Amino acid sequence: MPRKLVAGNWKMNGATGAAAMLSELPPSPGCDVLVCPPFPLIPALLATGTVPIGAQDCHWADAGAHTGDVSAPLLAELGVQAVILGHSERRADHGETSALVAAKVTAAHAAGLAAIVCIGETEAERDAGQTLEIVGQQLATSVPEGGTAETLVVAYEPVWAIGTGRTATPDQIGEVHAAIRTALEARFGAGGTDIRILYGGSVKPANAAEIFAVPHVDGALVGGASLKAADFAPIIEAAAS
Numbered sequence: 001m002p003r004k005l006v007a008g009n010w011k012m013n014g015a016t017g018a019a020a021m022l023s024e025l026p027p028s029p030g031c032d033v034l035v036c037p038p039f040p041l042i043p044a045l046l047a048t049g050t051v052p053i054g055a056q057d058c059h060w061a062d063a064g065a066h067t068g069d070v071s072a073p074l075l076a077e078l079g080v081q082a083v084i085l086g087h088s089e090r091r092a093d094h095g096e097t098s099a100l101v102a103a104k105v106t107a108a109h110a111a112g113l114a115a116i117v118c119i120g121e122t123e124a125e126r127d128a129g130q131t132l133e134i135v136g137q138q139l140a141t142s143v144p145e146g147g148t149a150e151t152l153v154v155a156y157e158p159v160w161a162i163g164t165g166r167t168a169t170p171d172q173i174g175e176v177h178a179a180i181r182t183a184l185e186a187r188f189g190a191g192g193t194d195i196r197i198l199y200g201g202s203v204k205p206a207n208a209a210e211i212f213a214v215p216h217v218d219g220a221l222v223g224g225a226s227l228k229a230a231d232f233a234p235i236i237e238a239a240a241s
Ligand code: PGA
Pocket: 009, 157, 161, 162, 163, 164, 165, 200, 201, 202, 203, 221, 222, 223, 224, 225
């Protein structure tokens, strides 16, 4: 079983004093921890030397005329280790397609960054019975060739569970994670067994242990509850136990 990963996605939150929070997290927790702040906070968080730091996006090109974007090589040069790609908020706010996400994953890998690729159905798609089809399509088209357990993490994030307080049930999570595992093994062979599959969507201290007990749940991508150590630390502890 892969070592669990608990990744915090701060989204467009966190002020300049936010780095102080990292010192309140468990020091050697027995699972991997990653914190992904907004770009301007990355140097301050890296300077604490406490936990690995990730980004929330990168461009598919190495450099050039792309106003407002940030390249994977620059992130890697700073000391960033991973990048979240294809989050549903970027797919919705910025019209990111799975093909674009795959190009970004390729850029991240070329720069030596691990990619956390997000996939998940909307509520309408779930109600229409299309969950496994949508998730399967997004996985196939957002993840390029060449991923390994070191460089690729998949995050299953049902769109209807993100920031809503509505968590998918263990049965719902288990069904989708098993399907993702089967697809990863079909595609990457034995290596697909060790590629971590995170669940994301209203993970909190109260439901973390139950979610981590579901087969093929190798950790969590945590939004709101990653902003305060009082919420994030117990989730890390649940993953480690
Ligand atoms: P949430 O967000 O934990 O606030 O629901 C999860 C995510 O979007 O990654």
